[in-house]
Structures are given as structure tokens and as C-alpha cells.
Amino acid sequence: MTFPWSVFLSSFAAIFAIVLVGQLVSSLFGKKGGD
């Protein structure tokens, strides 16, 4: 993929990967957080 789509798409993918990993970790440890 070429510039600028490479930057846009990789950043967008990184943002959603961070959010999804956060949700996953949060649901795994949710009980300890007093949920």
C-alpha cells in the first residue's frame, strides 16, 4: 500500500487494536475491579 493510505490505515488499525486489547484485558480482569 502506498502513501498516504499506508499511514492512515496502519494508524486506524493501531487505534482499534489498542481499544480491543484494552476491552479484552478489562473483561479478563473485570471481576477484580469490583464489577
Next chain:
Amino acid sequence: MTWVIFGVLFYNVVLIFGIGGYLAFKAKQTAEEGGTSFLLSNRDLPVPVVATTLALTVLGAAHVLGGYEMTWFNGAVTAWFSLAHVILLTVVCLTTGRWVRRLGVSTIPELLELLHGRNLRVTVSCVMAGVIFGILTLETQGLGILFATLTGWSIVNGAIAGGILGIFYVILAGMKEIGWVNLINTIVMYVGVVLATVWIGLELPAGSWEKVTSFYTSQDQGWMLSIFGTPQLLLTFALGNVIAVTFCQGISQMLMQPCMAAKDEAVVRKSLWIAAPVNGMFGIFVVVLGLMAKTMPEFAAAGPKLYGTTMLATMLPGWLVAWVLASFLGAVLSTFAMCSMAPATIFALDIYKTYYNPQADDAEIAKVTRMAIVVLAIIAMAVASFLPPILAAINWLFSFIVPVFWLVIMGLFWKRSDKAAVATCILAWVANFLWSFTGLPGALNMASVPNAYVTLAVTFVFGGAFLAFMDGQPGYFRSAAYADRMRALSFK
């Protein structure tokens, strides 16, 4: 250009006074003027408002003015400055922000008293208010520079005009005003930035994108086009930003206050889906525009600080320049508003009400907060006039909050002790001073280690040891006090 300036100011004045005035009028009619309404919007904010306020609170002068400069030197790896804020917002929306909303506290120092004790509350009140005030000074400088760019005024006059507009962004109706003005500003900002990028893309002659790529690859700088840059940049720039931003802002009053004002805990959790892309993608547009502008000699000649805005001003039509500048101004004003609101709230609740007037009612607290906002903003305008090198000090400032973040985590899940917590904070803060103002880093051959790493290490080593060996209570989530508090809150 005069009508462009007029358009930018007209948009911000109409938005702020229109929404702020309407909300203040409505609050008066429904007799909702009290402190909870002004400070926390009666804890009724919905997902779109909480999400955009979280996103814009940590999207300010550093993103708007510093993004192009970082891209000039580091290339697309600058995206990690934005990704660090996405990680921060993930931590806030899934952990700390949810916990403060669940526990029904109004300030972070109040949470610290709940977990560890009153000594920690007062100690951190003073330091956290000071740290946020430092960021306020940076935002005021940003406003001065934006106004100076727009009008040709001096930065001092620009800082004063921007500061006055910033005061009205918050003082008319408090948290509710900040929230709803932010929601509209976010929509306007994104439409403007996307339009500007598309416009410039269409204006470029055919084959220009390929020229951008060949410009960097021909100089053996192909890594500038990848958000993963080089391994060294990933370790220093990317990881350094992630640690400093997440652990310093993750428990700061300026990000926690919108969470405390949310309708419920679920609102904070759901806000992540909007806050993360809204905050994260803004910086990516800046990176793409910056990478493009650097390849064009006519804009590159303006240098790292001005090449990006020079390209926007040259290639876009007047109405779109006004649109983009109005949204940049809105982004900085929104951060200014939260940076003045947060320390004013700490002053009103943790200092004034706790120590001087425990009987103060909601109306009195709202009045004291308004006065504190004005006083803090005026001091920030005065300080910003001298243009102190605050950007260089920002990592030093942020590092003060690192022990607070971890003491909250330890206090909630592991152990609580006022003495251990205060001792940990003082040690971490002394280390922060020594690292910045003595030859210690050089003597240890660790000059490149950032302050946040130092306060983080002190917190883990000494905080961990103090809490392990000193007397204390079990973690708050495991205590009877937590169960009692949840029961009491559910009856309200």
C-alpha cells in the same frame, strides 16, 4: 484575510456565548445553579459529550502546534504521540475513569483520602493543581501564538484575547458548557480537517503522492513514511510518550472530572469507542499533511515550525482556512477550559471546603470555583506573556503525577497507608527535582533517561517496600468500607 479572522472569531464567540448562555439560563430557570451542577453537570452527561470532552481535553497546543514540528524530524512515527493518547484514553475509560464515577467522588484528592488518608489528600491537592496550572500556561501560550498568526498581534495580546475567550468557555455554565461546546467543536473540527486534506489531495497535480514517496526513499529515509519508524525511535519516542502520557494523565483531575460528570459508569466505558478515534486520528491528519508539505520546497523553506500551516494557508481557499483555524482554536480553547476548571475544582473542594468553610453550600462552591478559574486564567496569561520554555518542562511536570497513579492502583487492589503513600510521593518528587536540577543523571551515566521513568522506578521500589512493611489496611475494593459506600450510593 480580514474576513477570515472575523469568521474564526465569530464562530468561537457565537458557539461559546450561544451554548454557554443558553445552559446558564436553563440552569437558572430550573434552579440548578449549585456546585454539583457547575462542577459536575449534576452527573448527567451522556456518551457523546463525555467522549468528545475526554478526546479534546488531551488534544491541545502540543497536537495542534507541535505535531508538524515532530513530523519534520521524526516522520510518521510521530503518530505514536497520538497513539499514546489512545492508550491513555483506553486506560481512563476502562479503569480509572470508571472507578472514580463508581465511587462518586468529585476530585482525585478526595479519592486519595478515601484510599490512604487526609495527609495524602492535601499534599497531592497542591501538587496536582500546580501541574495542571503548568499545562494551562502552555495552552495560554498556544492561544497567544494562534491569535498572533491570525491577526498579526503580539503573542502577549493574543494570549490575553485567547485567555478571555477561554474563561468564557467554562465560566458561564461550567462542566455542562465545556461538554456541549466540545461536542460541536469536535464535529466542526473533523469536517474541517478531512475537507482540508481532501482539498489539498485534489489540488495536487497527478503523481504527487508518488513524488512524496520517492522524495523520502531517494534520501534513504523511507522509514519516515512508516508509523513504526526505526527501532530506536520506537524505543525512545514511542515508548517514552506512552509511559509519560499514560501514567501522568491517567489519574489527572482534568481527565477524571468529565468521567465523574458522566451519567453512570457504563457511559465512561462506552465513551472509549468515540474518544479513541476522535483523539487519535487528528494527529494522523497532521502527520500526513506534514510529510507532504516537507517535500515541497516552497513550504519546506518556512522551516519545521511553520511549513505545515504555510501549506494550509497557501493551498486552501479562504473559507476553508478560516474553518481549519477556527477548529484549531477550538481544540486549544477546550484544553484551556478543562485546565482552568480542574485546579479551580481542587481549590474549591479540597482546600476551601475541607479546611476553611466545611459548611459551604453548592452555590458558594460554584462561586468560589468561578473566582478561582478567573484568577488562575489571569495568572496564566501573565506567565505566558514571558513565553517560558514550558514545553521543555512538561515532562518534568507530568512526572509528579506518576506516583499518584500507582498509589491509587495499589490502594484499590493491594494495601492502603497514609504514611507510606505520603513518603512515596515525597521521595518520587525529590528524585524528580534531583533528576532535573543536579548533575545526578550525568553522574549515573543515565542522562537520556526521562524523568517519568525515574519517578516510576522510585514509586515501584520505595512505594512497594513502604506499603509491604508499614501497617495499613487492605485494598479498598476488598474492604467493608467499599461495600458500605456502594450500598449508600445505590440508595441515593
